[in-house]
Amino acid sequence: MLPGWLIVVTSFGYLSLLFAIAYFADRRGRQGHPVVNNPTVYALSIAVYCTAWTFYGSVGRAVSSGAGFLPIYLGPTLMFALGWVVIRKILRISKVHRTTSIADFIASRYGKSHLLGGLVTIIAVVGIMPYIALQLKAVASSFTVVLHYPDLSGAAAVTSLSPLRDTALWVAALMAAFSILFGTRHIDATEHHQGMVLAIAFESVVKLVAFTAVGLFVTYGIFDGFGDLFTQAAADPRIAPLLTLAPAGNDWLPLTGLAMITMVCLPRQFQVTVVENVEESHLNKAIWLFPLYLFLINVFVLPIAFAGLLRFPLGTVDHDMFVLALPMAEASPGLALLAFVGGLSAATGMVIVETVALSTMLCNDLVMPMLLRFAWLHLAEHKDLSGLLLTIRRTAIIIILAMGYLFFRFIGESYALVAIGLMSFAAAAQFGPAIIGGIYWKGGSRRGALAGISAGFLVWIYTLLLPSFARSDWLPMSFIESGPWGIELLKPYALLGLTGFSSVSHSLIWSLFFNVAIFVGVSLLDRQSTIERIQAALFVDIFRHAGSSTSTGLLHGRVSIGDLRAMAERFLGRDRARDAFSEYARRRGRNIEPGGQADGELVQFVERRLSGAIGAASARVMIASTVKGEGVGFEEIMQILDETSQVLEYSRQLEQKSRELEKASGDLKAANARLTELDRMKDDFLSTVTHELRTPLTSIRSFSEILHDSPDLELGERQQFLTIIIRESERLTRLINQVLDLSRIESGRMKWVMTEVDLVEVVEHAVASMRHLFEEKQVGLKVFKPEVVPMVRADRDQLIQLVINLLSNAQKFVPSGTGEVAVEVTCGRNTLLVSVADNGPGIPYHEQDKIFERFHQVRSGKTGNPLGSGLGLAICRGIVEHLGGRLWVESTPGYGATFFFSLPVIGAEAHA
Amino acid sequence: MAAHETDQTEPMAQAAQGYLNDRLVALAALGALLFHPLFVGLFDAPVLVMGIPLLFLYLFGVWVLLIIALAVTTETAPPATIERDDIGSGSF
Incomplete structure (x- = not known):
C-alpha cells in the first residue's frame, strides 16, 4: 500500500530538490563558479526532449506500432550527427546576434520583422500549449494510478477530481513558481539560466534512472532476460506482429524527418540547445552523448511494452501506464514510486523549459512590439522598463500554465489532447523551412517566410487540428469521413487523395510541401529590402563574418552616448547597462564620454544587448527611434555583403578590362589601317618610281638602238638623237636624286x-x-x-x-x-x-x-x-x-x- | 619562433575541423541510409537471434554503432580553436 501522503510528500520533496539545485547553481554562478559550464550538463539538458510523452507514451506507441516509436529518436540522432554543420551554425548566429528564442531567430533573419516574430510566437503557443496540458495530464494520471496502488483498474478519470485535490494544479503552480524564479531572473536572455539548466539536467538523469530501473526490473525481475521476454512475446499471436516492421507502416520516413526538424524547431529544444549554450565546443560532446541518452532511454521500451501485454489482460490497463503498472502489479511500491518520480521529472522538465521559452517569445515578439507600437508615448515616461519586461514574462508564464491547466481540465479526455504529442511536433516543424532555408539560402525573403509558414500552419490546422476537433465531437464526423460539403478531394485525412499514411505523416507531407513551395516561390519572386539582405548575408556567412566584418556599424546617424545609455538603462536596468558600457569600453580600450557621439560600433553593441532583452525586432525599433537620421550607408552594405561586393568589384574590373581591351583593339585597328595605307603608299611609290624611271629609260634605249642600227644616219639627225639621250639621262639622274633626297629627308638621314x-x-x-x-x-x-x-x-x-x-x-x-x-x-x-x-x-x-x-x-x-x-x-x-x-x-x-x-x-x- | 608556431597550427586545426565536418556528415548520411525503411526492411524477418528479434537487433545495433562512431570521431578531433570570448560577446 502506498499511502497518499507519501506520494504527495515524495512529489513535493522531489520538486523542492529541484528548487534547491537551481538555487545552488544560480548562487554558484553569481559567485563566479559556474557549474553548468560543462558539456555533460549541456547534453543532459538537451534531453528535455524526452517528456512524459516519451516516458509513458513510447510504451504506448510501441504497443500499437512495434518499432514504429523509434523514428522519433532516430531522427534526433541523425540531426546531431549533422549537428556540427547545422546546429553549430545556428548556435554561432544566435550568439553573435543575441537571439532569445526561435521567434527572435526567424524575425531577425528576415529583416528583424515584427510580423514574422509575432506569427511564429502565435503558432508556437497554439501548437505547444496543449502539449503542456498533456504533461499536466500525465502527472495527474500517473498520480491517480499510483494512488490506487495496488488496484490497477479503479483509477477514476483524472479530470473528475476536485481542483484542490488535483496534483496537476499544484504541480502547475509550482512549475510556474520555478519558471518565474529561475527562468526570468534577469532580462538578458542570453545570460544563461544556470539554475534552470542544472535542474533540467538533473531531471534528465532522474527520468533515465527511473525508466531503466523499471526496465531492468521487468526484463530481469519478471522475466529471465531479453531472450526469455522476446521468445514469449514471439510466441504470443497478439504480439508477434509487433516484432516486424509492418505496424510502423509508411510513417517511418516522415516521422524520422519530423523528429530531425523538431530538434531545431521546438521552442524548448532551441532554448536548451542554443540559448542556454555556454560554449560552442560543448556541442562536440552532445553530438554523441545526447543520442546515447536517447538510445539508453529506449532500450527498455519494447520489453516493457511486451511485458505489459503479456502480463495484463487486454483492455484492463492503459498502455501508456505500463511503466507504472508493472512494478505495482509485482508489488514493488518503491519502484512504482521511482517510476512516478521519473514521469514527474520528465513532465516538469518539459513544462519549465517550454514556459520559459514561450514567455520569452510572447514578451519579446508579441507584447513588447505592440506596446512599443501602440503605446510608445506611455512607455516613454518610464525610467526603467526592465521591471516591465520581467513582469510581462512572469505574467506570460502564469498565463501559459493556467491555460495549460484549463486545457487539461476541460478537454483532458478528448482525442484532441491525447493526439497532441505528434501534432505539436508537426506544428513546430513549420518553422523548419524558414530556419534551415534562412541559414543556407540568402534569397529567402521576409514575405516568403511569412507566406510559407502561414501556408504550412493553415494546412496543419486543416489536416490535423480540425479533424481532431471532429474526433472530439466538436465538429461533425462527416468532416473527416466525406470531406467538407462532401468534397472527397478535401477530406482532411486524405487531402487530394493522398492515402496510406497516418494522419500526422499525411499532414506533415502536405504542410511542409506547401510551406517549402510557397516559401521558395515567393522568395524567388520577391525583392528583399536592404535590411533583409544584410541580415541574410550575416546569417548565411556567419563563419566568414564572425569576428571581423561585423565591426562595421550598420546604423548611420547621430546619437549621443548619453542618450544611448539612457535607453539601455531603461530596458536593461541601471546596473546591467553600466556593466555593458564598461565592458564595451574595456574591450575597445578607450573611455566613453557620455557627451560624445556614439559610433556605429557602439550603436550596434547596444542594439545587440537590447536584442538579448527585448528581441531583435523591438531592439531595432528602439534604436531607430533614438538614432537620428538612421539609415544604412551604401559602403557599409557593400562591406557586409562581402561576397556581393567582391563579385561586383570583380565584374567592375572585368568591365574595365574589357573597355581597355576594346580601346586597344580599336588602336590596333587604326594602326592596322595606317599600316595598310602605308603599304599601299609604298606600292604606289614603287610603281610610280618605276614608271617614272621607265619613261626616260625607254626613250634613251630607243634612240640608242636607232643610232646603233643605223650607221648611215645623218649627222644632224644623229646629233638631235644624242641630245635627246643626254636630256633624258639628265632627267633620269634628277629623278633618282630626288627620290634619294626625299628618302633621306623622310628618314632623317639627310x-x-x-x-x-x-x-x-x-x-x-x-x-x-x-x-x-x-x-x-x-x-x-x-x-x-x-x-x-x-x-x-x-x-x-x-x-x-x-x-x-x-x-x-x-x-x-x-x-x-x-x-x-x-x-x-x-x-x-x-x-x-x-x-x-x-x-x-x-x-x-x-x-x-x-x-x-x-x-x-x-x-x-x-x-x-x-x-x-x-x-x-x-x-x-x-x-x-x-x-x-x-x-x-x-x-x-x-x-x-x-x-x-x-x-x-x-x-x-x-x-x- | 612562437609566432611561427601559431601560424602553422592555425591552418592545421582548421583543416582538422574540416575533416571532422566531413566525417560527421558522412556518418549522418550512412545513418540515414541504414535507417531507411528499404534497408531496415532487409532485416524484417520473424527470426530470433539469441532470443532477440532480428529487426530490433539490427535497429539497436546500428544505432549504438553509429553513436560509438560519433563519439570516436568527435572525441579524437582536435579542440576547437574558437575562444569563448570571441563568440560570447557578439564579436563586434
Whole structure:
C-alpha cells in the first residue's frame, strides 16, 4: 500500500530538490563558479526532449506500432550527427546576434520583422500549449494510478477530481513558481539560466534512472532476460506482429524527418540547445552523448511494452501506464514510486523549459512590439522598463500554465489532447523551412517566410487540428469521413487523395510541401529590402563574418552616448547597462564620454544587448527611434555583403578590362589601317618610281638602238638623237636624286649644313640660275624684296634647291608668252615669307592639299600628261618643315596659284 | 619562433575541423541510409537471434554503432580553436 501522503510528500520533496539545485547553481554562478559550464550538463539538458510523452507514451506507441516509436529518436540522432554543420551554425548566429528564442531567430533573419516574430510566437503557443496540458495530464494520471496502488483498474478519470485535490494544479503552480524564479531572473536572455539548466539536467538523469530501473526490473525481475521476454512475446499471436516492421507502416520516413526538424524547431529544444549554450565546443560532446541518452532511454521500451501485454489482460490497463503498472502489479511500491518520480521529472522538465521559452517569445515578439507600437508615448515616461519586461514574462508564464491547466481540465479526455504529442511536433516543424532555408539560402525573403509558414500552419490546422476537433465531437464526423460539403478531394485525412499514411505523416507531407513551395516561390519572386539582405548575408556567412566584418556599424546617424545609455538603462536596468558600457569600453580600450557621439560600433553593441532583452525586432525599433537620421550607408552594405561586393568589384574590373581591351583593339585597328595605307603608299611609290624611271629609260634605249642600227644616219639627225639621250639621262639622274633626297629627308638621314643664310641672296641666286629657262619660254619673272632682311638659319644649298623647285614648278604651268611669275620676300614679325606667284591655270581646291604628297602629279588640263615627277613639292615641304617653317599654296582655279613658305628668323624663339 | 608556431597550427586545426565536418556528415548520411525503411526492411524477418528479434537487433545495433562512431570521431578531433570570448560577446 502506498499511502497518499507519501506520494504527495515524495512529489513535493522531489520538486523542492529541484528548487534547491537551481538555487545552488544560480548562487554558484553569481559567485563566479559556474557549474553548468560543462558539456555533460549541456547534453543532459538537451534531453528535455524526452517528456512524459516519451516516458509513458513510447510504451504506448510501441504497443500499437512495434518499432514504429523509434523514428522519433532516430531522427534526433541523425540531426546531431549533422549537428556540427547545422546546429553549430545556428548556435554561432544566435550568439553573435543575441537571439532569445526561435521567434527572435526567424524575425531577425528576415529583416528583424515584427510580423514574422509575432506569427511564429502565435503558432508556437497554439501548437505547444496543449502539449503542456498533456504533461499536466500525465502527472495527474500517473498520480491517480499510483494512488490506487495496488488496484490497477479503479483509477477514476483524472479530470473528475476536485481542483484542490488535483496534483496537476499544484504541480502547475509550482512549475510556474520555478519558471518565474529561475527562468526570468534577469532580462538578458542570453545570460544563461544556470539554475534552470542544472535542474533540467538533473531531471534528465532522474527520468533515465527511473525508466531503466523499471526496465531492468521487468526484463530481469519478471522475466529471465531479453531472450526469455522476446521468445514469449514471439510466441504470443497478439504480439508477434509487433516484432516486424509492418505496424510502423509508411510513417517511418516522415516521422524520422519530423523528429530531425523538431530538434531545431521546438521552442524548448532551441532554448536548451542554443540559448542556454555556454560554449560552442560543448556541442562536440552532445553530438554523441545526447543520442546515447536517447538510445539508453529506449532500450527498455519494447520489453516493457511486451511485458505489459503479456502480463495484463487486454483492455484492463492503459498502455501508456505500463511503466507504472508493472512494478505495482509485482508489488514493488518503491519502484512504482521511482517510476512516478521519473514521469514527474520528465513532465516538469518539459513544462519549465517550454514556459520559459514561450514567455520569452510572447514578451519579446508579441507584447513588447505592440506596446512599443501602440503605446510608445506611455512607455516613454518610464525610467526603467526592465521591471516591465520581467513582469510581462512572469505574467506570460502564469498565463501559459493556467491555460495549460484549463486545457487539461476541460478537454483532458478528448482525442484532441491525447493526439497532441505528434501534432505539436508537426506544428513546430513549420518553422523548419524558414530556419534551415534562412541559414543556407540568402534569397529567402521576409514575405516568403511569412507566406510559407502561414501556408504550412493553415494546412496543419486543416489536416490535423480540425479533424481532431471532429474526433472530439466538436465538429461533425462527416468532416473527416466525406470531406467538407462532401468534397472527397478535401477530406482532411486524405487531402487530394493522398492515402496510406497516418494522419500526422499525411499532414506533415502536405504542410511542409506547401510551406517549402510557397516559401521558395515567393522568395524567388520577391525583392528583399536592404535590411533583409544584410541580415541574410550575416546569417548565411556567419563563419566568414564572425569576428571581423561585423565591426562595421550598420546604423548611420547621430546619437549621443548619453542618450544611448539612457535607453539601455531603461530596458536593461541601471546596473546591467553600466556593466555593458564598461565592458564595451574595456574591450575597445578607450573611455566613453557620455557627451560624445556614439559610433556605429557602439550603436550596434547596444542594439545587440537590447536584442538579448527585448528581441531583435523591438531592439531595432528602439534604436531607430533614438538614432537620428538612421539609415544604412551604401559602403557599409557593400562591406557586409562581402561576397556581393567582391563579385561586383570583380565584374567592375572585368568591365574595365574589357573597355581597355576594346580601346586597344580599336588602336590596333587604326594602326592596322595606317599600316595598310602605308603599304599601299609604298606600292604606289614603287610603281610610280618605276614608271617614272621607265619613261626616260625607254626613250634613251630607243634612240640608242636607232643610232646603233643605223650607221648611215645623218649627222644632224644623229646629233638631235644624242641630245635627246643626254636630256633624258639628265632627267633620269634628277629623278633618282630626288627620290634619294626625299628618302633621306623622310628618314632623317639627310646631312644638313646649317649656317646663317641671307634669304634674299638665296632667292637672287635661284632666280639667276633659272632666268635662262624663263627667257627661253618667254615667261616674265619679277622679284620684289626688301633692302635688308634678318638672317635665317638653314642649309643654303637646300634652300636654293627649294626656291628653284618652286620657280621651275611655276614655269612649267604658266602659258608660254603671256606667263608671268613673281617672287616676293617679305618680313613678318618673327618670320620671313617667300611667295612665288604665277598666272597659270591654278589648282583645283580639292588638289591643294594633295599636291604636297609624293608623286601626286597635277595633270595638264589639255593633254592629261604629267608635267613633273611629283616629287618636287614633297621635297620642298620636307625641307621647309625641317627648317621649322611652313609651305602652303593659295589658289583660285583659273587665276593662277601662289606658293608660300615661311621661315623663322634667327632669335625668333627668344621673341616668341 | 612562437609566432611561427601559431601560424602553422592555425591552418592545421582548421583543416582538422574540416575533416571532422566531413566525417560527421558522412556518418549522418550512412545513418540515414541504414535507417531507411528499404534497408531496415532487409532485416524484417520473424527470426530470433539469441532470443532477440532480428529487426530490433539490427535497429539497436546500428544505432549504438553509429553513436560509438560519433563519439570516436568527435572525441579524437582536435579542440576547437574558437575562444569563448570571441563568440560570447557578439564579436563586434
